[in-house]
Amino acid sequence: MLHLRILSPTDLTDETVRILDGEPGVSGLAVLRGAAVRPVGDIVHADLAREVANDVIEQLRAAGLHHHGSIEIEPVHAWLSRDGLDAELRSPGSSADAVVWAEVAQRSYEDVELNWTYLSFMTLATLLAGIAIVTDSQILVIGAMVLGPEFGAVAALGVAPVKRRYVLLATAIRTLVVGFVVAIAATAIATLAGRVLGWVTLEDVTGPRPDTAFIYSPDKWSFIVAVIAAAAGVLSLTSAKLGGLSGVFISVTTVPAAGNVGLALAFGVGHEIWGSTLQLLLNLSGMALAGWATLAIQQKVWTRVSVRRARMLDNRRRML
Incomplete structure (x- = not known):
């Protein structure tokens, strides 16, 4: 109701x-x-x-x-x-399946706003991801994923083409690009400071990291997980039930990949820069594609429902 x-x-x-x-x-x-x-x-x-x-x-x-x-x-x-x-x-x-498009659009515009709060959360999440990589801690990786605010902007990449809101699309792209660039730059600067102090070494970045190696090793499963997670996230955003949204944040490797890019930049480790960048782009593209497809299907379904409702109302008025 x-x-x-x-x-x-x-x-x-x-x-x-x-x-x-x-x-x-x-x-x-x-x-x-x-x-x-x-x-x-x-x-x-x-x-x-x-x-x-x-x-x-x-x-x-x-x-x-x-x-x-x-x-x-x-x-x-x-x-x-x-x-x-x-x-x-x-x-x-x-009612749980119904999508209120005005509500979805309003939330999308709010989530893509590039402001101090968004940049702060993105930077803090990426710094936390960098620490997780140095310490090879999966718990900290999960914490960084949950803290990252990027999913709203990624979801807007699906909302914009479906509702033909091209200003929203441009704003979402700008927010994602600026957010990740600022966060990666801050992580690289923090890593350089840690390197000078002797807190972070080349071995920490290039040595064996069994629990966090997936961050710079993209494969087919990275894309598949991103697609599934984004579909679930968009359904959570558009439905009256929001229970699945938190699971999305700990499923995709966006913020951890950005954190590893910052670390690798500070030490000039080319293969990790490339691997993490590819992981980041793979996840973002998979999420954007899945978000668009999910919303397009929902719009098509509810358009048919609306047409059926209109016919029912017309028949009811004729009977009266």
């Missing part, structure tokens, strides 16, 4: 109410006339099944409401309503 809070200019309120009142998936509707100050107009509240959210939001957008007012979408985590249950039963599909 979702809740819509709409600030509507007076001249658009009747159309807004008509759209909401004519939707069987809407279980509750309230209008506060004259309650809005900016814009001058009314406040409309509506409860609706998650499955019908896209169709309702598209109709509200077509009316121009998002240009002159605002539409806020909030998940309802717990509710008691017979009308709400009936509304969900009348809506085809499952």
